Amino acid sequence: MSEVLLEHALLGDRVESDVLVTVEDGVITEVSGLAGARTSTTGDPDGRAASSETVRGLTLPGLANCHSHAFHRALRGRTQGERGSFWTWRDQMYRVAEELTPDSYFALATEVYREMRATGITAVGEFHYLHHQPDGTPYDDPNEMGRALLAAADEAGIRIRLLDACYLAAGFGLDPEGVQRRFTDGDAERWAARVEAFGDERVGAAIHSVRAVPRDQLATVAAWARSRQVPLHVHLSEQVAENDACEDVHGLTPTELLAEEGVLGPLTTAVHATHLTESDVRLLGDSGTFACLCPTTERDLADGIGPSRFLYDAGSRLTLGSDSQAVIDLFEEMRAVEMHERLATQQRGHWTAVELLRAATVDGHASLGFTDAGRIEVGQRADLVTVDLDTWRTRGTGATAETLVFAATGADVIPAGLETTAETA
Ligand SMILES: [Zn+2]
Numbered sequence: 001m002s003e004v005l006l007e008h009a010l011l012g013d014r015v016e017s018d019v020l021v022t023v024e025d026g027v028i029t030e031v032s033g034l035a036g037a038r039t040s041t042t043g044d045p046d047g048r049a050a051s052s053e054t055v056r057g058l059t060l061p062g063l064a065n066c067h068s069h070a071f072h073r074a075l076r077g078r079t080q081g082e083r084g085s086f087w088t089w090r091d092q093m094y095r096v097a098e099e100l101t102p103d104s105y106f107a108l109a110t111e112v113y114r115e116m117r118a119t120g121i122t123a124v125g126e127f128h129y130l131h132h133q134p135d136g137t138p139y140d141d142p143n144e145m146g147r148a149l150l151a152a153a154d155e156a157g158i159r160i161r162l163l164d165a166c167y168l169a170a171g172f173g174l175d176p177e178g179v180q181r182r183f184t185d186g187d188a189e190r191w192a193a194r195v196e197a198f199g200d201e202r203v204g205a206a207i208h209s210v211r212a213v214p215r216d217q218l219a220t221v222a223a224w225a226r227s228r229q230v231p232l233h234v235h236l237s238e239q240v241a242e243n244d245a246c247e248d249v250h251g252l253t254p255t256e257l258l259a260e261e262g263v264l265g266p267l268t269t270a271v272h273a274t275h276l277t278e279s280d281v282r283l284l285g286d287s288g289t290f291a292c293l294c295p296t297t298e299r300d301l302a303d304g305i306g307p308s309r310f311l312y313d314a315g316s317r318l319t320l321g322s323d324s325q326a327v328i329d330l331f332e333e334m335r336a337v338e339m340h341e342r343l344a345t346q347q348r349g350h351w352t353a354v355e356l357l358r359a360a361t362v363d364g365h366a367s368l369g370f371t372d373a374g375r376i377e378v379g380q381r382a383d384l385v386t387v388d389l390d391t392w393r394t395r396g397t398g399a400t401a402e403t404l405v406f407a408a409t410g411a412d413v414i415p416a417g418l419e420t421t422a423e424t425a
Contacts, residue, residue: 001022001023001024001029002022002023002024002052002053003020003021003022003023003052003053004020004021004023004052004053004054004055004384005018005019005020005021005052005053005054005055006018006019006020006021006055006059006384006386007054007055007056007057007058007059007399008057008058008059008389008399009021009058009059009060009376010058010059010060010061010357010376010401010404011031011376011377012375012377013354013358013401014401015058015399015400015401016033017399018033019031019032019033019059019376020032020033020052021376021382021384023382026381026382026383027372027379027380027381027382028376028377028378028379028380028381028382029378030378031376031377031378055384055386055419056386056388056389056419057386057387057388057389057390057414057419058386058387058389058399058403058404059376059384059385059386059387060120060357060361060376060384060385060386060387060404061122061361061362061373061374061375061376061380061383061384061385062120062121062122062123062361062373062374062381062383062384062385063119063120063121063122063123063330063360063361063364063385064121064122064123064124064125064319064320064330064360064361064364064365064367064368064370064373064374065116065121065123065124065125065320065321065322065328065330065364066125066233066269066290066292066319066320066321066364066367066368067125067127067233067271067292067294067319067320067321067322067323068112068116068124068125068126068127068321068322068323068325069126069127069128069323069324069325070105070108070109070112070113070126070149070152070325071096071097071100071105071108071109071130072093072096072323072324072325072326073108073111073112073115073325073328074096074108075089075092075093075096075324075325075326076325076326078092079092085302086238086239086301086302086303089301093324094178094179094180095179097130097179097182098134098178098179098182100130100145102139102144102145102147102148103148105130105145105148105149105152106148106149106151106152106155109126109148109149109152109153110152110155110156112152112325112328113152113153113155113156113158113160114156115328116156116158116322116328117156117157117158117416118410118413118415119328119329119330119331119409119410119411119413120330120331120385120387120410120413121158121328121330122158122159122373122383122385123158123159123160123161123364123365123368123370123373123383124153124158124159124160124161125160125161125163125204125231125233125269125321125367125368126149126153126160126161126162126163127163127165127206127233127235127271128145128146128149128162128163128164128165128206129165129167129183129206129208130145130182130183131143131145131146131164131182131183131184131185131194132145132181132182132183132184133182134179134181134182135181136176136181136182136184138194142194142197143194143195143197143198146162146164146198146203147200149162150162150200150202157416159370159373159383160202161202161203161204161231161368161369161370162200162202162203162204163204163205163206163231163232163233164191164194164195164198164203164204164205164206165183165205165206165207165208166185166188166191166205166206166207166208166212166213166217166221167180167183167184167185167208167212167213168184168185168186168187168188168191168212168213168214168217169184169211169212169213169214170212171211171212171245172211172214172245172246172248172249173214173249183208183212187217188213188217188218188220188221189220191220191221192220192221192224195224196224203230204225204230204231204232204233204368204369205221205224205225205228205230205231205232205233206232206233206234207221207222207232207233207234207235207258207263208234208235209234209235209236209238209242209254210234210236210242210246210254210257210258211242211245211246215250215257215261218257218258218261218262218263219261219262219263221263222261222262222263222268223262225267225268226265226267229267230267230369231267231268231269231367231368231369232263232267232268232269233268233269233271233292233367234258234263234268234269234270234271235271235272236254236255236258236270236271236272236273237253237254237255237272237273237274237275237276237280238271238272238274238275238298238301238303239274239275239303240275240304242254243275253276253277253279253280255270255276255277255279255280255283255284256279256280256283258270259283259287264283264284264287264289265287265288265289266287266288266289267369268287268289268290269289269290269291269292269319269367270284270289270290270291270292270316271292271294271321271323272292272293272294272298272303272306273291273292273293273306273307273311273316274298274303274304274305274306275304276306276307276311281307281310281311281314281316282314284311284314284315284316285311285313285314285315285316286314286315287315288315288316289316290316290317290318290319290363290366290367291306291308291311291312291316291317291318291319292318292319292320292321292367293306293308293318293319293320293321293333293337294320294321294322294323294324294333295320295332295333295336295337295340296322296323296326296327296329296332296333296336297321297322297323297324297326297327298323299336299340300324300326301324305340305341305344308337308341308350308351309341309350309351312355317359317363317366317367318337318355318356318358318359318363319359319360319363319364319367320333320334320337320359320360320364321333328410329409329410329411330360330410331404331405331408331409331410331412332409332410333360334353334356334357334359334360334404334405335356335405335406337351337356337359338350338351338356338405352401353400353401353402353404353405353406354401356405357401357404357405361374361375362374362375385413385414385416386413386414386419387403387404387408387412387413387414388412388413388414389403391411391412393407393408393409393411393412394407394408394412
């Protein structure tokens, strides 16, 4: 058992000072204000606080990064030299994907996950589709690449949900070509058999997109996820071109197609959800599907601004992801959701800081299937992170939710292991 005295802590929707947290086996067993702690200690009002460690700064639940492609990190700073489009960026990304081996991917992902940990992220949803050897032949263990990612997460000390993606087609009616042969299992039945063989409870499911999984294969993936009660993530309407092609082939929007095939629901997260109709928003909200925005990637790739507030008000809880890793900073993702809305509408105040913190913590963890994380309360995992309130960016701002969302960055998170100072009586 250990005790930490938090100078300031985000407890639900409010920040409190002098919060004493008791932890056993990584789980919070008691949370009390200092006054409460004193009343439970007879004769020695300062005894408990004096025996605990003190954490200076503003402590919050560890952040959930709900959409990551670890290998995209190799492109940071390398795709901005020329004009181009989403699709020319994708060509560069494919060239990185061609080169990776299980060993090199383990090394790259370990560093990426360490960067996440250093910026306050304690859980990652890794959307994984780089499954096979360059010519499409499975490795001896067909899940070798996925296992490299799980091992990298262990090495970096981050909790992972490996969202193993079904990817079968280069586009509507198009066979995989080039590096895409590394992605495909042939059909959804064989995808399910491979994922089933994983034998690791951290594995969840993903549908790459309606471009990459033909209509008659969607239900198989959804059924597997539902039968195992694991999260199911899907890229949705990131680009207008995807919507147009889907309408041409199926006479439906991508959201309508997913709804008809039984893909939406409270285990499902729609990633991006950028270009939606009003009826799409209703389908997502009514089904309780999460919406994962990745604002720093979406602006980098000129995707557009998703209707986050409409989705939330319709019933889709918001979550956040670093996606392409051009930036790994959930504070910036929170801030960007609100800032992008301001630029688009010339109005402020679409999202409160508390709502955005909920997206980055409790709702994010829930969308990854971790319902015991994201709150500083009894029974929750004690994966706490602390923002230093004495840096250039945070000094003088105050211990508030607004400081976390509108002033802090990932660089203000105190490195793990350095946040406590032994308190001597
Ligand atoms: Zn993605």
